[in-house]
Amino acid sequence: xxxxxxxxxxxxxxxxxxxxxxxxxxxxxxxxxxxxxxxxxxxxxxxxxxxxxxxxxxxxxxxxxxxxxxxxxxxxxxxxxxxxxxxxxxxxxxxxxxxxxxxxxxxxxxxxxxxxxxxxxxxxxxxxxxxxxxxxxxxxxxxxxxxxxxxxxxxxxxxxxxxxxxxxxxxxxxxxxxxxxxxxxxxxxxxxxxxxxxxxxxxxxxxxxxxxxxxxxxxxxxxxxxxxxxxxxxxxxxxxxxxxxxxxxxxxxxxxxxxxxxxxxxxxxx
Amino acid sequence: xxxxxxxxxxxxxxxxxxxxxxxxxxxxxxxxxxxxxxxxxxxxxxxxxxxxxxxxxxxxxxxxxxxxxxxxxxxxxxxxxxxxxxxxxxxxxxxxxxxxxxxxxxxxxxxxxxxxxxxxxxxxxxxxxxxxxxxxxxxxxxxxxxxxxxxxxxxxxxxxxxxxxxxxxxxxxxxxxxxxxxxxxxxxxxxxxxxxxxxxxxxxxxxxxxxxxxxxxxxxxxxxxxxxxxxxxxxxxxxxxxxxxxxxxxxxxxxxxxxxxxxxxxxxxx
Numbered sequence: 104x105x106x107x108x109x110x111x112x113x114x115x116x117x118x119x120x121x122x123x124x125x126x127x128x129x130x131x132x133x134x135x136x137x138x139x140x141x142x143x144x145x146x147x148x149x150x151x152x153x154x155x156x157x158x159x160x161x162x163x164x165x166x167x168x169x170x171x172x173x174x175x176x177x178x179x180x181x182x183x184x185x186x187x188x189x190x191x192x193x194x195x196x197x198x199x200x201x202x203x204x205x206x207x208x209x210x211x212x213x214x215x216x217x218x219x220x221x222x223x224x225x226x227x228x229x230x231x232x233x234x235x236x237x238x239x240x241x242x243x244x245x246x247x248x249x250x251x252x253x254x255x256x257x258x259x260x261x262x263x264x265x266x267x268x269x270x271x272x273x274x275x276x277x278x279x280x281x282x283x284x285x286x287x288x289x290x291x292x293x294x295x296x297x298x299x300x301x302x303x304x305x306x307x308x309x310x311x312x313x314x315x316x317x318x319x320x321x322x323x324x325x326x327x328x329x330x331x332x333x334x335x336x337x338x339x340x341x342x343x344x345x346x347x348x349x350x351x352x353x354x355x356x357x358x359x360x361x362x363x364x365x366x367x368x369x370x371x372x373x
Numbered sequence: 374x375x376x377x378x379x380x381x382x383x384x385x386x387x388x389x390x391x392x393x394x395x396x397x398x399x400x401x402x403x404x405x406x407x408x409x410x411x412x413x414x415x416x417x418x419x420x421x422x423x424x425x426x427x428x429x430x431x432x433x434x435x436x437x438x439x440x441x442x443x444x445x446x447x448x449x450x451x452x453x454x455x456x457x458x459x460x461x462x463x464x465x466x467x468x469x470x471x472x473x474x475x476x477x478x479x480x481x482x483x484x485x486x487x488x489x490x491x492x493x494x495x496x497x498x499x500x501x502x503x504x505x506x507x508x509x510x511x512x513x514x515x516x517x518x519x520x521x522x523x524x525x526x527x528x529x530x531x532x533x534x535x536x537x538x539x540x541x542x543x544x545x546x547x548x549x550x551x552x553x554x555x556x557x558x559x560x561x562x563x564x565x566x567x568x569x570x571x572x573x574x575x576x577x578x579x580x581x582x583x584x585x586x587x588x589x590x591x592x593x594x595x596x597x598x599x600x601x602x603x604x605x606x607x608x609x610x611x612x613x614x615x616x617x618x619x620x621x622x623x624x625x626x627x628x629x630x631x632x633x634x635x636x637x638x639x640x641x642x643x
Contacts, residue, residue: 229504230503230504230505231504232503232504232507233500233502233503233504234499234500234501234502234503234538235500237502237538237542238535238537238538241529241536241538241542242535242536245529245536246536258549258550258552259511259515259550265508265512266511266512266515266516267508268504268507268508268511268546268550269550271549271550272511272546272547272549272550273546275545275546275548275549275550276542276543276545276546276549277542278545279528279541279542279545279546280528280529280538280539280541280542280545282528
């Protein structure tokens with residue numbers, strides 16, 4: 104069995120899609136075998152879990168309901184989506200957003216003023232990523248000098264078996280066009296991970312991040328100063344094993360295997 | 374009057390949109406005042422002209438016809454659009470393209486085999502830049518390992534008075550998603566400028582490039598080893614005067630002013 108380095112793991116920051124469940128555009132997806140039991144197992148053994156997701160296709164309440172229907176059991180507050188981080192940022196900075204996001208995530212921004220926008224929020228807008236909408240946000244950023252907030256820099260995800268463009272490439276394209284970096288509310292932003300471990304009252308050396316995105320989940324976690332574990336589920340491909348930029352602290356077949364490793368690892372300290 | 378440095382100018386590489394004419398989506402656009410006479414004036418004074426354009430919304434023949442209707446007078450062969458450079462590259466490398474380009478430019482690729490594509494050509498596809506089409510090219514590059522050819526890296530242009538996204542941001546977004554650099558057939562690719570001055574049988578120190586794009590035209594030309602002049606027409610904005618990366622060899626009000634400067638400059642050597 105592979106080994107984890109570092110001290111005992113008191114908290115797990117866990118990606119959702121590709122780790123807990125495989126994604127689908129038409130239904131809730133399916134749980135990845137063993138992942139429901141893995142979460143129960145970890146919590147029973149005193150390892151806290153927070154779900155750091157770049158999911159920006161639905162509200163947190165909807166995402167939570169989906170996970171419950173799949174058989175998972177966690178409080179809604181344990182899920183940390185980027186929309187809520189963005190909303191907090193918008194409120195703190197007195198911003199009025201123009202939204203190019205998935206229609207399902209609009210309720211998360213419902214109570215914000217959107218007149219005369221002075222910022223743009225870009226989420227995983229899927230079919231709304233069209234030339235007209237992209238030109239609208241481009242002009243707001245470039246000509247009206249609106250602040251540019253992105254709900255993540257993930258490159259792609261796997262949905263219904265196909266790789267599908269995430270919000271990251273559209274963020275990168277607009278950054279290139281405008282010569283301006285986006286404020287990223289979501290992985291791989293360091294603040295986003297930090298909010299995760301702080302919400303569990305833990306320090307960086309006490310937590311591990313697990314995800315299927317070698318760059319955004321694993322590389323992002325490592326840059327934020329925590330251990331990053333890659334699962335061989337979700338959008339993982341074998342090329343990730345020898346990535347030229349990111350070397351995971353551990354690569355495991357799935358979340359169930361990681362839960363076993365963490366529990367065994369923690370026992371070596373007791 | 375501002376002065377040009379360097380030796381006599383025997384050839385001008387001239388951008389089209391924003392230098393010869395202002396662009397419009399609905400008609401041929403309008404000539405920029407003085408530009409028709411400037412070209413006549415330059416040629417009468419022995420300065421050869423080639424038109425290096427990233428225009429990828431129509432065939433060369435159509436673009437030439439538009440310019441003639443506006444009152445310009447040049448042979449079709451003097452116009453160098455990226456589609457023809459891409460076609461040459463595709464033929465040389467025995468590639469079969471999947472095209473995401475403007476429908477009007479399709480005739481330029483008519484005689485190429487497109488079965489079982491092993492490369493993607495991305496042009497200024499305007500309304501065809503939608504989520505479905507972008508996912509298709511993303512999967513071809515990422516999963517089928519197709520070569521990625523882009524018809525330019527221009528960020529935006531001005532059309533009907535508005536800044537509008539060019540092919541560059543979509544290229545940058547797909548490069549980010551795929552972790553793979555595009556082969557750029559068009560400005561600011563060095564080979565593209567070089568083909569321009571070589572077609573006039575001139576060397577790099579004998580030519581000047583003029584354009585309204587501080588990065589792609591002026592910066593690109595300078596990186597290719599030739600003088601780069603910025604015009605205060607087209608998509609120029611006053612912020613370009615103090616750009617943090619590119620310092621033009623000269624900034625002029627328009628092409629007419631540049632023609633006068635070049636002719637006067639050349640006389641100092643006679």
